[in-house]
Amino acid sequence: MVADNTLSIRDLRAGYASLDILNGVTLDIPQGQFVALMGPNGAGKSTLLKTIFGMTQHKGGNIGWNGGDIAGKTSRHVLGQGISYVPQGRCNFPLMTVQENLEMAAYTIRDAGVKSDRDYVYDLFPALKTRRSTLAGNMSGGEQQLLEVAMAVLQRPKLLLVDEPSVGLSPAAIGVVFKELIRLQKEGLSILLVEQNTRKAMEVADRAVILRLGEVIWDGRPADISHDELGDLFLTGRMRTEHETSRHKETLSV
Amino acid sequence: MMTIFLEQILNGISTGAVYAIVAVGMTMIFGVLRAINFAHGEYYMLGTFGGWFVISTIGLPYPAAVIVGVVVTMAIAYVIGRFVMQRMIGMPEEGSVVATLGIALILQNTVILVFGGGYKFFSAGYIEPVFFGDIGIAQQRLLIIALCIAVFVGLELLVTYSRMGKAMRAVSQNVEACAVVGIDVRTVVLSTFVLGTGLAAFSGILTAPVNVSVYGGMGEIITFKTLPIIVMGGLGNVRGTLVAAMILGIAESFVAGNFGLQYRDSVGFVTLILMLLWRPHGLFSARARF
Numbered sequence: 001m002v003a004d005n006t007l008s009i010r011d012l013r014a015g016y017a018s019l020d021i022l023n024g025v026t027l028d029i030p031q032g033q034f035v036a037l038m039g040p041n042g043a044g045k046s047t048l049l050k051t052i053f054g055m056t057q058h059k060g061g062n063i064g065w066n067g068g069d070i071a072g073k074t075s076r077h078v079l080g081q082g083i084s085y086v087p088q089g090r091c092n093f094p095l096m097t098v099q100e101n102l103e104m105a106a107y108t109i110r111d112a113g114v115k116s117d118r119d120y121v122y123d124l125f126p127a128l129k130t131r132r133s134t135l136a137g138n139m140s141g142g143e144q145q146l147l148e149v150a151m152a153v154l155q156r157p158k159l160l161l162v163d164e165p166s167v168g169l170s171p172a173a174i175g176v177v178f179k180e181l182i183r184l185q186k187e188g189l190s191i192l193l194v195e196q197n198t199r200k201a202m203e204v205a206d207r208a209v210i211l212r213l214g215e216v217i218w219d220g221r222p223a224d225i226s227h228d229e230l231g232d233l234f235l236t237g238r239m240r241t242e243h244e245t246s247r248h249k250e251t252l253s254v
Numbered sequence: 255m256m257t258i259f260l261e262q263i264l265n266g267i268s269t270g271a272v273y274a275i276v277a278v279g280m281t282m283i284f285g286v287l288r289a290i291n292f293a294h295g296e297y298y299m300l301g302t303f304g305g306w307f308v309i310s311t312i313g314l315p316y317p318a319a320v321i322v323g324v325v326v327t328m329a330i331a332y333v334i335g336r337f338v339m340q341r342m343i344g345m346p347e348e349g350s351v352v353a354t355l356g357i358a359l360i361l362q363n364t365v366i367l368v369f370g371g372g373y374k375f376f377s378a379g380y381i382e383p384v385f386f387g388d389i390g391i392a393q394q395r396l397l398i399i400a401l402c403i404a405v406f407v408g409l410e411l412l413v414t415y416s417r418m419g420k421a422m423r424a425v426s427q428n429v430e431a432c433a434v435v436g437i438d439v440r441t442v443v444l445s446t447f448v449l450g451t452g453l454a455a456f457s458g459i460l461t462a463p464v465n466v467s468v469y470g471g472m473g474e475i476i477t478f479k480t481l482p483i484i485v486m487g488g489l490g491n492v493r494g495t496l497v498a499a500m501i502l503g504i505a506e507s508f509v510a511g512n513f514g515l516q517y518r519d520s521v522g523f524v525t526l527i528l529m530l531l532w533r534p535h536g537l538f539s540a541r542a543r544f
């Protein structure tokens with residue numbers, strides 16, 4: 001059977017213990033697509049990523065991948081299937097050096113390529129190379145974010161789940177991270193990116209998906225939605241009607 | 255005068271070495287589980303009993319008895335690890351306190367049921383003294399110090415270079431990051447637990463020739479001496495544990511020698527109280543973990 005590297009999420013319901021957060025999410029991510037997942041705080045964006053990566057309570061629906069269903073499987077299983085995850089916030093080994101963190105990233109990969117992969121990552125992120133013997137926890141937030149993206153790259157994923165990589169990064173570092181994501185996509189990787197910086201996200205993504213209260217409320221090409229419309233969707237869950245828009249303009253002009 | 259002082263220091267170091275070997279296991283288990291193993295002294299007791307049993311029944315030589323005691327204890331710990339300790343991952347503290355105290359009671363009373371509650375005599379090991387000038391010390395005590403150094407060098411190598419050792423450090427630092435890189439936390443917790451209890455057993459049989467008496471309740475006092483050590487060393491900190499164990503061992507030796515044996519066991523409790531009041535995170539930086 002030909003491995004199908006489209007992620008197909010069907011009516012996915014998940015949450016934490018008795019808490020339901022995702023209320024039937026349906027979403028396809030074809031191979032090589034760069035999808036930006038957006039939505040207000042608490043919409044369930046991180047929960048969706050965590051659920052794909054097997055870190056929440058699965059309550060129904062499925063996640064098709066590689067010809068199987070990975071819904072409710074363990075993180076290790078999902079990782080083994082070629083899906084890597086960069087969580088929101090700090091997620092590294094703070095009392096290990098950068099080099100050791102990169103070694104740990106390839107924990108499940110036991111072949112000779114690991115070392116050359118690491119050299120490659122150092123070339124990609126020279127900032128990490130100069131800090132290879134620094135404890136991860138002693139680096140700036142931005143450097144740690146770079147490290148975490150690098151760790152995911154070392155896992156040679158086919159699909160990368162990235163949760164708000166730009167938080168706390170300088171504009172230059174954001175540039176590096178996004179450039180790297182685009183480059184990975186060009187190599188055939190699928191990317192599901194959660195990003196608060198909607199402008200940046202719309203710029204790099206092929207497709208925007210908007211989540212609100214655990215449901216997909218909009219799915220389309222970034223070019224098909226304006227920033228004002230996006231703001232409305234975040235706030236109210238729907239676009240303003242013509243009537244509302246004109247009234248809004250009147251209010252503003254008074 | 256000087257001779258007595260030096261002897262007290264040497265004896266203190268060898269007592270410290272015993273404490274260090276038992277405590278480092280407890281601190282590593284804390285590192286991966288974030289739970290105090292209140293049954294830790296019972297594995298020290300099990301190891302000692304295992305050694306005593308094969309010596310007194312089939313007359314096994316001491317080195318073989320050490321191996322039997324450690325291996326039997328690790329086998330028992332493996333079962334307890336599978337059925338109890340692995341379930342403690344991510345569990346609130348109350349659960350682990352009750353669970354490990356329960357295990358302590360079960361192990362202690364099972365041993366008393368099987369072997370009786372009386373004191374047993376441990377007659378093996380190398381108790382003849384050696385002299386450096388006027389200073390005399392039992393060979394066994396020197397052996398303990400040498401093996402303690404070996405254990406700590408070995409642990410340092412393990413957590414720095416081996417795959418499992420690195421995973422142990424990883425689990426102690428960030429469980430979520432472990433999931434992200436595919437480390438199986440359950441296996442790491444089990445391995446650390448079996449290793450840590452094996453070290454407790456090792457410590458028990460190493461001291462047995464010096465302590466001589468073996469009884470079902472002997473683990474309790476060890477657990478309560480280990481507590482101040484791992485707090486002083488900084489919970490989860492391997493090197494800190496070695497230093498803290500030496501401090502306690504030497505302090506006990508001085509108190510016993512100069513104020514009377516009856517005060518010796520209070521040193522640990524006083525230390526624990528002072529530490530919790532003064533530096534609950536231990537003597538060393540909270541960041542210097544293993």
Ligand SMILES: Nc1ncnc2c1ncn2[C@@H]1O[C@H](COP(=O)(O)OP(=O)(O)OP(=O)(O)O)[C@@H](O)[C@H]1O
Pocket residue numbers: 016019021039040041042043044045046047048088
């Ligand atoms: N571990 C958890 N246990 C219980 N509830 C949780 C947990 N994590 C998140 N939640 C809840 O799930 C809901 C969705 O959270 P989630 O983190 O998925 O939102 P988000 O869209 O990523 O928001 P943000 O933009 O703030 O990161 C929130 O109401 C949150 O309180």
Ligand SMILES: [Mg+2]
Pocket residue numbers: 045046047088163
């Ligand atoms: Mg989030």
